[in-house]
Amino acid sequence: MTSYALFYLLIAIVIIVFLIDSLLDILNARHYNNQIPEELLDVYPQDEYQKSIAYKKVNFKFKLISSSISLVIMLLFFFLNGFAWVDNIARNISDNTIIIGLLFFGIIIIGSDILSTPITYYKIFVIEEKFGFNKTTIKTFFIDKIKSIIMTIVVGGSILALIIWFYEITGHFFWVYTWVLVSVFSLAMNMFYAKLIVPIFNKQTPLESGELRDTIEAYSKKVGFQLKDIYIIDGSKRSTKANAYFSGFGSEKRITLYDTLIKDLNKEEITAVLAHEVGHYKRKHVIANLFLSIILTGLTLWFLSLFIKNPLLSEALGVETPSFHIGLIAFGILYSPISEITGLIMNIVSRTFEYQADNYAKETYDEEAMINSLKKLSKNNLSNLTPHPAMVFIHYSHPTLLQRIKNLRNKSVT
Incomplete structure (x- = not known):
């Protein structure tokens, strides 16, 4: 050629x-x-x-x-x-x-x-x-x-x-x-x-104590998922769109929830989203x-x-x-x-x-x-x-x- x-x-x-x-x-x-x-x-x-x-x-x-x-x-x-x-x-x-x-x-x-x-x-x-x-x-x-x-x-x-x-x-x-x-x-x-x-780019803060955290921790304990902490990210700083993601593995694994997700969903729905993310880890x-x-x-x-x-x-x-x-x-x-x-x-x-x-x-x-x-x-x-x-x-x-x-x-x- x-x-x-x-x-x-x-x-x-x-x-x-x-x-x-x-x-x-x-x-x-x-x-x-x-x-x-x-x-x-x-x-x-x-x-x-x-x-x-x-x-x-x-x-x-x-x-x-x-x-x-x-x-x-x-x-x-x-x-x-x-x-x-x-x-x-x-x-x-x-x-x-x-x-x-x-x-x-x-x-x-x-x-x-x-x-x-x-x-x-x-x-x-x-x-x-x-x-x-x-x-x-x-x-x-x-x-x-x-x-x-x-x-x-x-x-x-x-x-x-x-x-x-x-x-x-x-x-x-x-x-x-x-x-x-x-x-x-x-x-x-x-x-x-x-x-x-x-x-x-964003501020991350641990999820505060309360009903939502208790529900999430109870679920994590039930499925044997060792979760050091749950973080809330200030996604609303840029957009109203909501999301959640899992990152890391081993001792560095964490689940991050957008603050817009917390606003839009009730505690059962948020826990279901978290369960989905845990599923990615478990599988x-x-x-x-x-x-x-x-x-x-x-x-x-x-x-x-x-x-x-x-x-x-x-x-x-x-x-x-x-x-x-x-x-x-x-x-x-x-x-x-x-x-x-x-x-x-x-x-x-x-x-x-x-x-x-x-x-x-x-x-x-x-x-x-x-x-x-x-x-x-x-x-x-x-x-x-x-x-x-x-x-x-x-x-x-x-x-x-x-x-x-x-x-x-x-x-x-x-």
């Missing part, structure tokens, strides 16, 4: 991925007005349901426009030799390969962030504001941006520098060292994310997800090692001097179809795990409390009750509300 042919192959991949995603969004949009299944008729009052449809339509149009803009910018970058231009800037500043790579990705990431900021701002302060979700202030929005950039520079820059260094000193076998590095980092994030990262989903992630990372890095030294990757992007950072960009695009497939597999696994966690909540606590919590969360988040099956199959990490209710009531799930 020539560099010219590879250039157009990369463009074709970018366009095809865009078209497939857009087609799925269009198919999904055509289901917005579908008849609500009988099991879900009590989720929304009629006025709220119309509001949810309006919310979905606005987000559909917004995504279509914003993704089209991103596609145009990406194609312009290709045809105007943008990668070569950024590479030249980096090489004019330093002749150290690690610094060149860091500067290259730094310029790309910061430039992308600047271009995407107006889009993100509109999403939060216009769309989310209009439908009553946004609680973020402009000050919080930009402080979050600054914190994210600093974390990207410190954490992302350090990892990238080590990867390039591995490549420089070990050649083809750099992928093994990188795999170990990324695996250790993933393990650390799973263990200490709630302690190290979350406090940078070892956290460890399984971590293991699968590490395996997929190793597979990706191995593929990368096979192609990264090929000068065609750099030539296809208009860069005369082959380099790790340019090869990484080209490989990332070439690998995207495989990434879509592995993402699909991970979503299938994730949906299976969600069913299992729901079943655990049903078996150890209360089926109706779990169903009521799911309905309330769907209503308060203006969730889509009638998504297209193809969208669910490809992109949903969780089963639909209807599928989860049917599963909980031992009905056939389609």
